[in-house]
Amino acid sequence: MRTLILSTILLCSSQVCPASAQQSLDALISREIGLLVETYKTLHAAPELSHREEKTSAFFAAQLRASGYTVTERVGRFDRPEWVSYGVVAVMKNGDGPTVLLRTDLDALPVTEKTELPYASKIRTRNDAGLEVGVMHACGHDVHMTSMLGTARMLAALKDQWRGTVIIVGQPAEETIDGARAMVKDGFFTRFPKPDFAIALHDSPDFAAGTVGPIPGYAFASSTNIDIKIRGVGGHGSRPESAKDPIVLAAQIVLGLQTIVSRENSPLDPAVITVGSIHGGTRYNIIPDEVNLQLTVRAYKEEVRQKLLAGIERVTKGIAGAAGIPAELAPIVKVSETEITTATYNDPVLTERLTAVFVKALGQENVIKAAPVMGSEDFGYFSLDQKIPTMMFWLGAMDPLKLKQRNERGPELPTLHSPLFAPVPEPTLRTGVKAMTSAVLDLLKK
Ligand SMILES: [Zn+2]
Numbered sequence: 001m002r003t004l005i006l007s008t009i010l011l012c013s014s015q016v017c018p019a020s021a022q023q024s025l026d027a028l029i030s031r032e033i034g035l036l037v038e039t040y041k042t043l044h045a046a047p048e049l050s051h052r053e054e055k056t057s058a059f060f061a062a063q064l065r066a067s068g069y070t071v072t073e074r075v076g077r078f079d080r081p082e083w084v085s086y087g088v089v090a091v092m093k094n095g096d097g098p099t100v101l102l103r104t105d106l107d108a109l110p111v112t113e114k115t116e117l118p119y120a121s122k123i124r125t126r127n128d129a130g131l132e133v134g135v136m137h138a139c140g141h142d143v144h145m146t147s148m149l150g151t152a153r154m155l156a157a158l159k160d161q162w163r164g165t166v167i168i169v170g171q172p173a174e175e176t177i178d179g180a181r182a183m184v185k186d187g188f189f190t191r192f193p194k195p196d197f198a199i200a201l202h203d204s205p206d207f208a209a210g211t212v213g214p215i216p217g218y219a220f221a222s223s224t225n226i227d228i229k230i231r232g233v234g235g236h237g238s239r240p241e242s243a244k245d246p247i248v249l250a251a252q253i254v255l256g257l258q259t260i261v262s263r264e265n266s267p268l269d270p271a272v273i274t275v276g277s278i279h280g281g282t283r284y285n286i287i288p289d290e291v292n293l294q295l296t297v298r299a300y301k302e303e304v305r306q307k308l309l310a311g312i313e314r315v316t317k318g319i320a321g322a323a324g325i326p327a328e329l330a331p332i333v334k335v336s337e338t339e340i341t342t343a344t345y346n347d348p349v350l351t352e353r354l355t356a357v358f359v360k361a362l363g364q365e366n367v368i369k370a371a372p373v374m375g376s377e378d379f380g381y382f383s384l385d386q387k388i389p390t391m392m393f394w395l396g397a398m399d400p401l402k403l404k405q406r407n408e409r410g411p412e413l414p415t416l417h418s419p420l421f422a423p424v425p426e427p428t429l430r431t432g433v434k435a436m437t438s439a440v441l442d443l444l445k446k
């Protein structure tokens, strides 16, 4: 079984010799690609859950050090003091010029891999609840890390072609959307050179390997988790008149919440309210005294998000009041302070500039303008409330033939987070490295 011990072998060969200016980026990538695919497989076989990226971050840091970067480890501070932050920040200064931040995430998911690939993860561990789970890079953060390591090597080898500062961020805990915030909270913007631009990529099974998909404007939604405790008065199932039934009330509230997006929000402002969990009661003939709901709320604009949160509180409490729940038993609406993330807004000017760079590097046919999604990412924290122009793009990772078949007649292909998700290492990694490196070379050109 592959483990991260392989790092020593990879380290020895990861020092790219300085390239002459004539050497094309393509030739450099071709020289490194075998090693990068090996690195990818190594990372894929050894995934670690969010908040536990100890070996992954050490491996990532060591590789960057070997490529000539000044590396700081364990950057970040989580709300729960028992969680170590395995954030990595690697800096390469190369004279005066702007600063570009490149970010990858480090964590994997509690998913048992079913791809049967030779480098499939066989890792099992216990999650925070003590349950045994399989662990898999089912979101492709191993693709991101490897693309970033390749880019780091290219930029080290091509130092004569750029000037300024490159910061490579290995962010922990993206899947739990608290890693970026933890790094910002730990003084990221004061301890390291302040970026003028921030870029990231995410692999996608909806795009063919070899392509990229830039998204202008809002790309990912903000995400806010909410717990609602609906309180009633319990009693015998045969005597509803002497109880206040929180189950019927919960049903009314779930339906009432649906009208916030459909009737109170402008159809031109995307928004989602999903009740993802509802729990109450123990037996046929008992009216319980409590029902608990879990909601996720998605929006692009902050003012829309605020309106949704206020609407959820008002509708929930209003329906409870109408059902005769006394004020002292009003529902408790708790907005999570940890399971939240801002929207990811791709600066239109930067996106246009880098789209042109991608077209030049990869060819027009391999650059596909992508639509925004209501999924969430915590990369937006690195924009410092949209004060730093940021850009996140999709990196195609699917076998083009399978994609063509799916588009023509199905069946659906495994999505991100599926136990069958299997990005094609080549040319996905080559494209990731080329797109990222070309972007930096343009932003920091002499
Ligand atoms: Zn994910």
Ligand SMILES: [Zn+2]
Pocket: 139, 140, 141, 174, 202
């Ligand atoms: Zn992801």
